[in-house]
Amino acid sequence: MGVTKTIYYTSEQNELAAIAKALAHPARIAIIDYLLKVNKCICKDIVNELSLAQPTISQHLKELKSVGLIQGSIEGTAICYCINHKTVGLLQAYILKIATQLKCEDTNCC
Amino acid sequence: MGVTKTIYYTSEQNELAAIAKALAHPARIAIIDYLLKVNKCICKDIVNELSLAQPTISQHLKELKSVGLIQGSIEGTAICYCINHKTVGLLQAYILKIATQLKCEDTNCC
DNA sequence: TATATTTATCGTAATATTGCAATATAATTA
DNA sequence: TAATTATATTGCAATATTACGATAAATATA
Numbered sequence: 001m002g003v004t005k006t007i008y009y010t011s012e013q014n015e016l017a018a019i020a021k022a023l024a025h026p027a028r029i030a031i032i033d034y035l036l037k038v039n040k041c042i043c044k045d046i047v048n049e050l051s052l053a054q055p056t057i058s059q060h061l062k063e064l065k066s067v068g069l070i071q072g073s074i075e076g077t078a079i080c081y082c083i084n085h086k087t088v089g090l091l092q093a094y095i096l097k098i099a100t101q102l103k104c105e106d107t108n109c110c
Numbered sequence: 111m112g113v114t115k116t117i118y119y120t121s122e123q124n125e126l127a128a129i130a131k132a133l134a135h136p137a138r139i140a141i142i143d144y145l146l147k148v149n150k151c152i153c154k155d156i157v158n159e160l161s162l163a164q165p166t167i168s169q170h171l172k173e174l175k176s177v178g179l180i181q182g183s184i185e186g187t188a189i190c191y192c193i194n195h196k197t198v199g200l201l202q203a204y205i206l207k208i209a210t211q212l213k214c215e216d217t218n219c220c
Numbered sequence: 221t222a223t224a225t226t227t228a229t230c231g232t233a234a235t236a237t238t239g240c241a242a243t244a245t246a247a248t249t250a
Numbered sequence: 251t252a253a254t255t256a257t258a259t260t261g262c263a264a265t266a267t268t269a270c271g272a273t274a275a276a277t278a279t280a
Contacts, residue, residue, distance in 0.1 A: 008161045009136035017136040024131035026119035052116045075249045076258045092205045187226045187277045
């Protein structure tokens with residue numbers, strides 16, 4: 001008990017849930033927002049921007065990276081992070097699918 | 111420790127994280143997928159569709175409802191659920207904002 | 221009114237998440 | 251090579267999530 005039964009769902013459902021989970025924290029939304037603003041930055045910049053300790057930011061970046069929402073490349077002692085448009089596109093396609101398939105335009109459809 | 115510091119983020123960031131959190135489970139994605147297919151249904155239908163107990167489905171529906179992704183109305187002894195297009199629109203707008211603001215089209219931007 | 225039907229709530233066990241201090245790692249610079 | 255800089259990892263405490271049996275609540279039906 002307490003364990004998500006991933007085997008019961010499709011791989012697409014599991015993947016989308018994983019991407020949503022990566023965005024399911026205001027700090028990680030704030031990181032995405034900041035990356036959108038500055039295009040690319042290093043971990044230290046985010047530590048300066050948000051009110052969280054360096055290990056906490058590092059952990060959040062790891063989670064965003066693990067689902068492919070961001071990517072990082074080594075630049076000297078630092079690591080440069082940016083948003084991965086491919087994963088954003090995947091998410092966008094799903095939300096668009098929901099929006100277009102919605103037959104009920106009423107606020108009270110049932 | 112262990113508590114999300116919501117005060118440090120904007121209300122928009124907190125709201126988006128809450129909507130993402132509601133989608134951060136394959137069972138809830140599966141519920142949305144099912145609702146998309148059948149347009150509207152009752153809790154019992156989802157219990158028959160997914161491999162989860164009734165209290166578990168009820169809990170998942172509660173979470174989707176709490177962020178406004180779905181809505182329910184009483185129909186006799188049952189409750190009819192459907193997707194709320196307003197909240198979907200809110201999410202769509204955010205993803206679209208990310209997609210359009212993305213300056214880096216390369217797979218390796220940094 | 222008793223029974224059936226449908227959903228919600230409560231309580232609880234197992235597991236996951238969050239945040240950070242301490243520390244490790246890895247590349248650069250003096 | 252020693253010190254510096256930037257990030258990752260480890261370990262831990264506090265809290266949250268997930269799942270379900272038992273049960274409550276609310277409406278419909280016989």
